[in-house]
Amino acid sequence: xxxxxxxxxxxxxxxxxxxxxxxxxxxxxxxxxxxxxxxxxxxxxxxxxxxxxxxxxxxxxxxxxxxxxxxxxxxxxxxxxxxxxxxxxxxxxxxxxxxxxxxxxxxxxxxxxxxxxxxxxxxxxxxxxxxxxxxxxxxxxxxxxxxxxxxxxxxxxxxxxxxxxxxxxxxxxxxxxxxxxxxxxxxxxxxxxxxxxx
Numbered sequence: 001x002x003x004x005x006x007x008x009x010x011x012x013x014x015x016x017x018x019x020x021x022x023x024x025x026x027x028x029x030x031x032x033x034x035x036x037x038x039x040x041x042x043x044x045x046x047x048x049x050x051x052x053x054x055x056x057x058x059x060x061x062x063x064x065x066x067x068x069x070x071x072x073x074x075x076x077x078x079x080x081x082x083x084x085x086x087x088x089x090x091x092x093x094x095x096x097x098x099x100x101x102x103x104x105x106x107x108x109x110x111x112x113x114x115x116x117x118x119x120x121x122x123x124x125x126x127x128x129x130x131x132x133x134x135x136x137x138x139x140x141x142x143x144x145x146x147x148x149x150x151x152x153x154x155x156x157x158x159x160x161x162x163x164x165x166x167x168x169x170x171x172x173x174x175x176x177x178x179x180x181x182x183x184x185x186x187x188x189x190x191x192x193x194x195x196x197x198x
Contacts, residue, residue, distance in 0.1 A: 015067060017060040025056060027067065033075055038083035038095050041076035042113045043102060050108065072112070080113060084120045092123065096131040103138035110139055148193050155193060158186045 013029035027048070033041050045068050056064055083095045099117065102109055110117065114136075121132045162182065169179040 017056075017063055017067075019057045020059050021057075023057065025060060025064075027064070030071060030075060033071055034079075037098060038079045039098050039102070039113070041071055042080060043109050045072055045076060046109045046112050076112070077116070080116050084116055084123075089125055089128070092120075092125065092128050093131075096120070096128045096135075099135050100131045100138075103135040107135075107139040107142040110135065114139065144196055148196050151189060151193050151196075155186070155189050158189060162186055 013031050014026040015029045017025045017027075019025070028044070033044070036044075048064070048068055053061060053064060080095075084092060086092055099110065099113070117132050117135055121129055121136065123129045123132065165174065165179060165182045168174045
């Protein structure tokens with residue numbers, strides 16, 4: 001296996017990974033990534049890790065992961081910190097608005113940036129601070145939905161069972177106590193989900 005190499009392809013620098021069977025996979029190289037908006041390297045890393053990495057052949061996955069870690073340490077985090085701590089309010093506001101747009105569509109992409117977004121909540125500029133708080137709310141709301149997804153599936157199953165329980169109760173096939181227990185279980189789970197998602 002060959003480690004990832006950088007090639008200039010018609011003016012575009014690419015990081016190329018070659019598998020044992022000579023298949024070629026490429027990603028943007030570090031010099032290109034340095035030119036991106038401050039929030040984009042983190043989004044790029046999150047996207048590759050969460051949605052693409054498992055699709056790469058096993059013999060290059062570690063190399064790709066090492067490369068992403070280099071981008072994170074050398075470019076993504078320093079670039080975002082520098083932008084969010086900049087004295088240039090317009091620049092910070094632009095980054096905050098871009099992060100907000102991402103959080104509205106796919107907040108999971110911001111997972112890596114969370115510590116720096118939390119720090120920026122205390123920004124003296126009220127608009128930036130408000131945007132950062134809103135971004136964190138979007139992210140937390142998505143995490144709550146993910147945490148309650150299994151419970152919602154269980155609730156749907158219970159709802160279907162309750163139709164049968166209602167019929168069994170109406171036909172005298174189950175006792176009052178059994179019926180009440182089933183109703184309580186259903187309502188308790190429904191309340192838990194509502195409280196977690198509130």
